[in-house]
Amino acid sequence: MNEALLRELVPAVIGVLVRRGAGFAAAEDAVQDALVEAVRADWAEPPRDLKGWLITVAWRKFLDAARAETSRRDRELRAEGEPAPGPAESSDDTLRLYFLCAHPSLTPASAVALTLRAVGGLTTRQIARAYLVPEPTMAQRISRAKRAVAGVRFTRPGDVATVLRVLYLVFNEGYSGDVDLAAEAIRLTRRLAAMTRHEEVAGLLALMLLHHARRPARTTPDGRLVPLAEQDRGRWDTRLIAEGVDVLQAALARDRLGEFQAQAAIAALHADAPTAAETDWVQIVEWYDELVRLTGNPVARLNRAVAVGEAEGARAGLAALAELDPGLPRHTAAAAYLHERAGDPATAARLYAEAARTALSLPERDHLTRQAARLNARPRE
Amino acid sequence: MAKYLLLKHYRGAPAPVNDVPMDRWTPEEVAAHVQYMVDFAARLEGSGEFVDSQGLSPEGAFVRYGGEGRPPVVDGPFAETKDLIAGWMVIDVESRERAYELAAELSAAPGAGGRPIHEWLEVRPFLAVHSTVFD
Incomplete structure (x- = not known):
């Protein structure tokens, strides 16, 4: 069974069940059960109307669960029998699910887990493995999230x-377990962009595409980080870059700038440079100015200082850096x-070694240690 | 979310407030202590924050490579002065504050007289496996 095809259908099928009167949590459980049954079914030839099949099976699962739960007798009576024809399902169902799963009452981790399951159609096991936690822990995180949005x-x-x-x-989580979360985030954002004309949705999609395009060049086969300036630009995915630039230009043309569009513009300028030396750092600094103006984000200020170092010289970069919190x-x-x-x-060698001690990830720590080692090994003058 | 290691020490951590060795407790106090640990782990699983929990034998040795074709060099048992790890719990939480809060809760496990031990736990953040894009 084509699992990707099945997963595409999950949010719409949840939407249908909710329209028929199922609560979100029960509908989501029923669709997961139907999904498992579809994966197990091992058809010689899958049903021609796969979505119809999923709806039928999920609805049956929902009724079974509702019957089993005697305390829900009232609801069971209402749900009994053939569903009312009701309004046809619409793509709005899927859109609403995005919002529900990202509800502000959820912690970021809960929202991520719930989105991956209800919108992405991933199983709890896949999500648990992607986030390197035991399956029961992830199952609890998801059911707590569902309880939190029950009302x-x-x-x-x-x-x-x-x-x-x-x-x-999700995009920043990268790749672990058997799920490529960056690719999954792109799939979900692409779908969201197809349903809404919001400029920042396009901006985020463009940003993801442009960053993802560089992924093959960002690490060596043995996992070492390769800084942007040293990346083999021949390994960048030109198809993704072209798509990212198109999406971004269409968004920018609508003249409602936001932080993701600004970040994507910076990524597009990097993608546009045939060599690191030909990077348009002056324009990049201007975009960082926009980003700082939009967000006030200290990380944006830090990146801006590095860009100033490229555009106006290292001394100017250090001066910009000196104005920021060293923490x-x-x-x-x-x-x-x-x-x-x-x-x-x-000084650089000493600071690289110090930075390695406070790095937040293994690849970064190792990269910074190598930088310190490279400088310490230089011939003394 | 970020993962943290909560490290329990047999030796090497500062002395706890309720500093009576476990072999001087009553059997009921030992049972209550163990039950507290089990309940704590179960509660963390329920909140979606539990990753792993293991205990270590105090027995052990230092081992190192002895050179090409030679057996491993073994030095042990550990000297009395060595920092000795008793076990750990790994948690996956939203913030460092939450990690500290849970460590404090674990440190309140009952000891002699049924009173909290106030044991010192070492809290260490994991390094992330992936690096976020920063180019």
């Missing part, structure tokens, strides 16, 4: 920014880089 009305869309934050978190993540790494560019390898 939320399914009909009202919320702030799209909450949905974008969740999708961005910021990657502040020391940025200082090390700029000191090396400014011709002070001894």
Whole structure:
């Protein structure tokens, strides 16, 4: 059975069940059960109307569960029998699910897990493996999330920014277990972009496509990080870059700038440079100025300081850096880089070693350690 | 979410408030202590924050490579002065504050007289497996 095809259908089928009177939590459980049955079915030839099949089976699962739960007798009576014809399901169902799963009452981790299951159609086991936690822990996280949104009305869309934050978190999780979360985030964002004309949805999609395009060049086969300037640009995915640039340009043309569009614009400028030396750093600094203006985000300020170092020289970059809180993540790494560019390898080596001690991930720690080692091994003058 | 290791020590951590060795407790106090640990882990699973919990034997040795074609070099049992790890719990939580809160709760496990031990737990963040894009 084509699992990807099945997963595509999950949010719409949940929507149908909810329209027929099932609560969101029960509908979501029933669709998961139907999904498992479909995967197990091992058809010689799958049903021609796969979605119809899923709806029928999920509805039966829902009725079975409702019957089993005697305390829900009232609901059972209402749900008994053939469903009322009701309004046909619509793509709005899927859109509403995005909002429900990213509801502001959920913690980011709960929203992520619920989105991956109800919108993405992943199993609890797949999500647990992707986040390196035991399956029962992830199962509890999901059922708590479902309880938390149990009282939320399914009909009202919320702030799209909450949905974008969740999708961005999924994208940044990368690749572990048997699920490529970055690819999954792109799939879900692409789908969201097809349903709404919001500029920031397009901005996030463009950002993801442009970053994903560079993934093959970002690490060596043995897992070492390769800095942007040293990446083999021939390994960037030109098809993804072209799509990302198209999506971004269409969004920017509508003249409602937001942080994801600004970040995507920076990524597009990198993608546009045939070599690192030909990067348009002056424009990149301008986009960072926009980003800082839009968000006030200290990480954006830090990246801006590095870009200033490229556009106006390392001394200017260090001056911009000096205005920022030294406790910021990657502040020391940025200082090390700029000191090396400014011709002070001894200070750079010391700062790289210090940055390695406070790195937040293994690949980064190892990268920074290698930088320190490279500078310490230089011939003394 | 971020993963943290809560490390329990047989030796090497600062002395706890309720500092009576476990072999001087009553059997009921030992049972109550163990039950507290089990309940704590179950509660964390329920909140979606539990990853792993293991205990370690105090027995052990230092082992190192002895050179090409030679057997491993073994040094042990551990000297009395060594920092000795008793076990750990791994949690996956929203923030460092939450990790500290849970460590404090675990440290309140009952000891002699049924009073909290106030045991010192070492809290260590995991390094992430992936690096987020920062180019």
